[in-house]
Amino acid sequence: MPRPRVHDLDEALDAAERLAVEGGPSSVTLRAVAAATEMSNGAIYHAFGSRGGLVGRAWLRAAHRFLDLQQASVERALERGPVDAVVAAADTPAVFAEKFPQSSRFLLTVRRDELLGSDVPEDVAAELSRLDSVLVALFIRLARALWGRKDGRAVEVIEACVVGLPTGLLLQARRKPDAAMRLRLETAVRAVLALDPPPPRKRHDTDTKGPS
Template sequence: MPRPRTHDPDIVLDAAESLAVRSGPAAVTIRAVAAATGVSNGAIYHTFGSRAELLGRSWLRAAGRFLRMQTELVEAHLAVNDGAPCSSEVIAAVVAAAETPVEFARRYPDSSKLLLTVSRGELLGDELPEQVAAELAGTDDALVGLIIRLSRALWGRGDAAAVDVITTCIVDLPTGILLRRDRIAKPIAREHLRAAVRAVLAVGPPDRHRSKEHHEHPDLPRKDRSPGPRR
C-alpha cells in the first residue's frame, strides 16, 4: 500500500518554481527544494519520482494555470448571446487572450516568470517521464484548439492561414510587446498590444482561394505549441 503523503505537493512545486525563476533551472535540485521546504529528500522523491518529473510538474502547473485563465477570459466574450457572439465580441476575446500574460503575472508571479521567461527546453531537458511528456503535449494541443476556435468564431474557418493570424495576435505580439523588453507591467505597453491585435485582425487572413496553406487541421511547429507567448 502506498505511503500517505505528509506534505502538500504545491509547497514543493512553489519552491521549485521560485528556485528556477530566481537562480535558474540548474538550481532546482531535490536537496535545494528539501532545504527550502523542510520536506525530506525521500518524501519529494516519493511524490515526484525524479528531479526531471519535479521540473515537468512545475511547468505543467504553470501552463495549466495560464491556459485556464486564458480560456476563462475568452469564454467571457464567446459565451454571450447563447454562444453566438458578434464579431466585436470575438475580437474582444482575442484581445483578452493576448492580454492574459498581464493578469497571469499579477495573480501568479512565479508561475508567470517560469512559463513566460524561462526557456522550456532549458528547464525540462530531454529526460522527462513519458506521462509528463504526454501531459505537456496535451497543454500544447489545448492551446492550438483555443486558437482554432477563435479563428473559426471570427472568420468561420480553421485553415493554417487563418490560424496563423490568431497565433500572431495571442503569441507573437505579446512576446514582442510585453516580454522581450520587460514591459508586462506598463499600462502603455498593454495599450500598444490591444491596438496591434486589433490592427492585425482588421487585415485578417488572405482569401481562401489565395492561400496556398489552406487546410482544416494545421500542424503548427512544436516550438509554437507552448501556452503563453514564446520567450
C-alpha cells in the same frame, strides 16, 4: 513512507519555480527543493520520482493556471464578440503576471526544454504535449469565430495576435506589464484583426507549409 500532503507538494512546486527563476534551470534539483522546504529528500523523490518529474509538474501547474485564465477570459469576451475574445486571449500574460507573478516568470521566461531535460516521466511528457494541443484548439476556435475558417493561414494570424504580439510587447519588456503596455497590445491586436487574413493555401501546399 506516507504520501506527501497536497500542500506539501504545492510548497515543493513553489520552491522549484523560485529556484528556476532566481538561479536558472540548473539550480532546480531534488536536494535544493528539499533544502528550501520542510520535506525530506525521500519524500520529494517519492512524490516526483526524478528532477524531470518535479520540474515537469511545476511546469504543468503553471501552464494549467495560465490556460485556465485564458479560457475563462475568452469565454467572457466572446459574449461581446470574437475580436474582443482575441484581445482577451492576448492580454492573458498580463493578467497571469498580476495573479501568479512567480508562475508567470517561471512559465514565460524559462525555456521548457532547458528545465525538463531527458528524465521527464512519460505521463508528464504526454500532458505537456496535450497542453500544446489545447492552445492550438483555441487558435482554431477563434479563427472560426472571426472568419468561419480554420486553415493554416487564418490560424497563423490568431497565433500572431495571441502569442507573437504579447511576446514582443509585454514579455520582452522584462517588467510587470502596465496599463500603457496593455493598451498598445490591444491596439496592435485590433489593427491586425481589421485586416482580412491571407487566402488559404492551395491544397498541394498544405503538407509542407502548415495545417489546413
